[in-house]
Amino acid sequence: MKAVLCKELGPPEKLVVEDIPSPIPAKGQVVVSVKAAGVNFPDTLIIQGKYQFKPELPFSPGGEVAGVVKALGEGVSGVKVGDRVIATSTWGGFAQEMVVDAARLIPMPDAMDYVPASAFVLTYGTSYHALVDRAQLKAGEILLVLGASGGVGLAAVQIGKALGARVIAAASSDAKLAVCKQEGADDTINYASEDLRTRVKAITGGRGVDVVYDPVGGPYSELALRDMAWNGRFLVVGFAAGEIPKIPLNLALLKGCSIVGVFWGAFTRTEAERNRKNNQELMRMFIAGKVKPHIHATYPLERAPEALNEVLYKRVSGKVVLTTD
Numbered sequence: 001m002k003a004v005l006c007k008e009l010g011p012p013e014k015l016v017v018e019d020i021p022s023p024i025p026a027k028g029q030v031v032v033s034v035k036a037a038g039v040n041f042p043d044t045l046i047i048q049g050k051y052q053f054k055p056e057l058p059f060s061p062g063g064e065v066a067g068v069v070k071a072l073g074e075g076v077s078g079v080k081v082g083d084r085v086i087a088t089s090t091w092g093g094f095a096q097e098m099v100v101d102a103a104r105l106i107p108m109p110d111a112m113d114y115v116p117a118s119a120f121v122l123t124y125g126t127s128y129h130a131l132v133d134r135a136q137l138k139a140g141e142i143l144l145v146l147g148a149s150g151g152v153g154l155a156a157v158q159i160g161k162a163l164g165a166r167v168i169a170a171a172s173s174d175a176k177l178a179v180c181k182q183e184g185a186d187d188t189i190n191y192a193s194e195d196l197r198t199r200v201k202a203i204t205g206g207r208g209v210d211v212v213y214d215p216v217g218g219p220y221s222e223l224a225l226r227d228m229a230w231n232g233r234f235l236v237v238g239f240a241a242g243e244i245p246k247i248p249l250n251l252a253l254l255k256g257c258s259i260v261g262v263f264w265g266a267f268t269r270t271e272a273e274r275n276r277k278n279n280q281e282l283m284r285m286f287i288a289g290k291v292k293p294h295i296h297a298t299y300p301l302e303r304a305p306e307a308l309n310e311v312l313y314k315r316v317s318g319k320v321v322l323t324t325d
Helices: 041-046 114-118 121-134 151-162 174-182 196-204 220-225 250-255 264-270 272-287 301-312
Strands: 002-005 016-019 029-039 064-072 084-088 097-101 105-107 142-145 166-171 187-190 209-214 228-236 258-261 295-300 319-323
Touching: 002 301, 016 301, 029 084, 029 114, 029 301, 041 301, 064 097, 064 114, 084 097, 084 114, 084 121, 114 295, 114 319, 121 151, 121 209, 121 228, 121 264, 121 272, 142 151, 151 166, 151 174, 151 209, 166 174, 166 196, 174 187, 187 196, 196 220, 209 220, 220 228, 220 250, 228 250, 264 272, 295 301, 301 319
Parallel strands: 142 166, 142 209, 166 187, 209 228, 228 258, 295 319
Antiparallel strands: 002 016, 029 064, 029 097, 029 319, 064 084, 084 105
């Protein structure tokens, strides 16, 4: 089978595509014939050795795929060869076949195609866990999404709207914000050309926002925190800007707000049953047309470095997907 391999840590250009033996499932595992693989920001970090998890070289990046079950390991039940599934892992997905624990499989609805399926679980799972489990976002509240045109950002915009919130999308260009508007944002802020705090005050009438969804970090985190409403919740989702901000903790005191960590990967392992129920609800939302991945572009497996660079340099609105056909 063909696989995208990271043989030495570094930028996407160092990746190679090679033929390697097909994986063999161990006890409790399955092999999935990959039809499509979502490209996510952590994939750009793991190949550089900058992610929390550091697999042994060589490895294939890619943490979410959609495909068909090809083979079952010993003791696997509840799934059969030929089933259409979504599979999640930390790496291994940028290949024609992927071995994964059977517990990491999610059945694909008949109404879902492989490309959107491969772009669904990580971003929507993260955003649903953040907004529902961690922030307990309520209808009528105001949600500010930073980095709103990215994969998790657009998922947060759509889920926030589905939950009945007023959604403010903040991003770095008018073109990105146009996509956010398309996907349901009520208000937009171009923080490259507008003052974030001035615009938040204008939009909210000086009240501030109830929830901030921040997958970006960098200079905008503290600004957003300063415009929280009383009893607000600031969601720490990630640091796509590359800088982990140092927040003055007196702001949490003065605002009476909470700073809440969101680590979806750890949540899926430590609260597996709750995660399973979240996934079921997300599938219902997809079937009802309330959420749907925005696919920026698809690339063949051989162009994985190009796809990763699009994500790394923030040229993407929504998700990029690799296809194996």
